[in-house]
Amino acid sequence: MVDVVSIAEKFSLFQEHWQPRIIGELNGQHVKLARLKGEFVWHQHEEEDELFLVIKGQLKMKLENRELILNEGEMCIIPRGVLHLPVADEEVQVLLFEPKATVNTGTEEGDRTVQARWI
Amino acid sequence: MVDVVSIAEKFSLFQEHWQPRIIGELNGQHVKLARLKGEFVWHQHEEEDELFLVIKGQLKMKLENRELILNEGEMCIIPRGVLHLPVADEEVQVLLFEPKATVNTGTEEGDRTVQARWI
Numbered sequence: 001m002v003d004v005v006s007i008a009e010k011f012s013l014f015q016e017h018w019q020p021r022i023i024g025e026l027n028g029q030h031v032k033l034a035r036l037k038g039e040f041v042w043h044q045h046e047e048e049d050e051l052f053l054v055i056k057g058q059l060k061m062k063l064e065n066r067e068l069i070l071n072e073g074e075m076c077i078i079p080r081g082v083l084h085l086p087v088a089d090e091e092v093q094v095l096l097f098e099p100k101a102t103v104n105t106g107t108e109e110g111d112r113t114v115q116a117r118w119i
Numbered sequence: 120m121v122d123v124v125s126i127a128e129k130f131s132l133f134q135e136h137w138q139p140r141i142i143g144e145l146n147g148q149h150v151k152l153a154r155l156k157g158e159f160v161w162h163q164h165e166e167e168d169e170l171f172l173v174i175k176g177q178l179k180m181k182l183e184n185r186e187l188i189l190n191e192g193e194m195c196i197i198p199r200g201v202l203h204l205p206v207a208d209e210e211v212q213v214l215l216f217e218p219k220a221t222v223n224t225g226t227e228e229g230d231r232t233v234q235a236r237w238i
Contacts, residue, residue: 004187007172075126
């Protein structure tokens with residue numbers, strides 16, 4: 001069944017931070033939405049490249065030797081094996097595109113690790 | 120090299136309709152931008168699911184027995200094997216996620232077939 005999915009409507013269905021929700025699946029990949037606020041944990045993904053697209057707000061993406069600032073309508077792709085730390089001084093809404101197998105904390109499983117679920 | 124990619128800036132670099140430009144690559148998939156205007160050709164993709172996210176404007180997606188209307192911030196995923204016809208009464212800007220191997224006209228190669236290129 002092909003359906004229209006509204007990003008804004010999906011965001012209205014959850015408020016939790018750092019708990020990605022799945023809104024689509026294609027070619028073994030998931031499309032996810034997440035609300036971010038504060039600092040996450042440094043991590044990397046062994047076998048997954050990860051796309052962050054900012055829907056609302058401003059995201060700081062710290063890398064080992066520099067940091068990127070992403071505003072609304074801007075995206076970056078973090079290749080597998082690259083350490084990164086997403087930081088959101090104010091709440092940010094992001095769309096993620098990544099393989100279904102991706103764990104939010106990558107190889108750093110711990111308190112912040114959550115299983116993404118469909119919304 | 121991880122970089123910030125601005126969707127608006129990338130759109131400012133081309134004006135042609137129905138000629139997708141590649142702005143990112145991850146996990147064997149491409150992120151593309153396209154300007155659509157008018158009616159495309161009925162087609163399907165044998166082995167590729169295709170995501171359309173409307174960045175600006177309104178997209179009509181005709182399917183065999185119904186049609187979807189997608190406004191800004193709305194998306195749909197057309198699974199492999201599903202015949203579809205994108206129609207844009209006025210110009211629409213869309214973001215596409217699909218496997219690198221995807222041909223814009225699917226199995227209907229012809230005049231409208233183009234090779235997507237990086238921008």
